Amino acid sequence: MNLPETRPSADPATPRNAPATAGAPAPKPAGKAAKHRLEEWRGQAFVYLCVLLLVVIIFSIVVFIASRGLTPFVSQGVSVKEMLFGLEWAPEADHPMFGALPFLFGSFSTSLLAAIIAAPLGICAALFMTEMMPKLGKTILQPAIELLAGIPSVVYGFVGLSVIVPFLRHTFPGQGVGIMAGAIVLSVMILPTITTIATDALRSLPAGLKEGSYALGATRWQTIARIILPTTLPALLTGVVLGIARAFGEALAVQMVIGNAPHIPHSLFESATTLTSIITLSMGNTTTGSLHNNALWSLALILLLMTFLFVFIVRMLERRSKHA
């Protein structure tokens, strides 16, 4: 998720990286050593090639999205300000308007709300699995939560549409579709991310810290609240941020329950939309190179930048947890 594959390229090449053996076949008397060098060289070449390919792919994706996404601002007369703060999205009108604030608002509010719902659930589940009932947690709860990660998003959307939306419609004023429905569906979807990362963090806590606390007469709850949670906080937040990133990028399930009205709603139970929904809904109806099409690429660019931001936050948190 945070592109660990690109790391090997940053490593200083080993000094044994031998251009000497690279060209000519090894002379016969050297025998075994030459064979080893050749193998070494072949292995390294393969790894470098894969990494290079990967870097090229990532780079091309970014360049492509950026070039398309920047076109409306550079040569088609749309201002960045209008896109980020405009409230009206009417790309096919006589005076086309490209205000994406409602989508930004929808994406952020559903993702954050989903994280607010899922974080306590996920962290408590992780505490239960590591501190309270490790046996039961490992055999039942953990597989159950991991199963959630494998359910296709269309199924989440379907369940949301047939269960959550009617429930919200009957319980609260409004049509049922909207940010709340989207957030609830997303919270279940990101629960595995948050729980898995929290569980790993809690398991990797040195046993000595907990023992030290118990040995001073702390209860289990005191130990959790004063030692375990503060010590693992950066890692727990990493899980939450990755969850938000996942929620931010999720398109289908949210699109099915949010209502897809391009305006900022007045309540959590009113139709709204997100960046991803508007892209999937509109892209089939535009022609390549048109202003409308390029504007959708601008939205994709915003999504990409947000992802960078999330990865950056996660990196900062990781650094903090290392220097604790």
Next chain:
Amino acid sequence: MIIEIERLQLYYSAFHALKNVNLSIPENRVTAFIGPSGCGKSTLLRTLNRMNDTIPGVRIEGEVTIQGRNIYGSETEVEFLRKRVGMVFQQPNPFPKSIYDNVAYGPRLHGVTKKAELDGIVERSLRSASLWQEVKDVLKKSAWSLSGGQQQRLCIARALAVEPEILLMDESTSALDPISTTKIEELTRELREKYTIVMVTHNMHQAARISDRTVFFLNGEVVEASDTEALFRSPVDQRTEDYISGRFG
């Protein structure tokens, strides 16, 4: 006798780790448990503050009384017991907090909240652990910035801060360099004025240097328990003699 252990049996699931241990531990003395690895000395130490409770599959029979009260009785509160019976571990394990907060951790758990009172406890505890002079100007710094030996003395200070009567030391110098070890040994001698100290050590010389009484364990049993001088000069049991003369272990 501050601690009396009677007919103690301890099982880790099917493994019989402590076999019918009977032992008295005197007040304000340093008692050392020695013996080869896996002989049960650490296990016995951890029954004294019930740290074994957290290990799944542990079963304990018999009685351990501290000042006349059975610590495995139903009326004993584990948290209160551990406040009275402090523990220092093999690896220094300061919390990832400031030096001050490490020492104040215990008192805060037990309800001390006033800043002035905490300040007093922190200074007194750090002085008792002969660490005050080294850290008095950096109390806000992370405990993890200290050296291993300082961290271990911090852990002693942290244990003393809740005013225990008994201090258990589980091979507390084995992860330290010789100079830090000497400091902790000297400290142990000083602390026995006010505390009863029970230490586990795999280093016989350490036991001979600093303990008043020595208990020799083998395969989960107490082989011999007597005054340190007597035990090392004229052991009664052949197995003790073999061990202290370096013939095994």
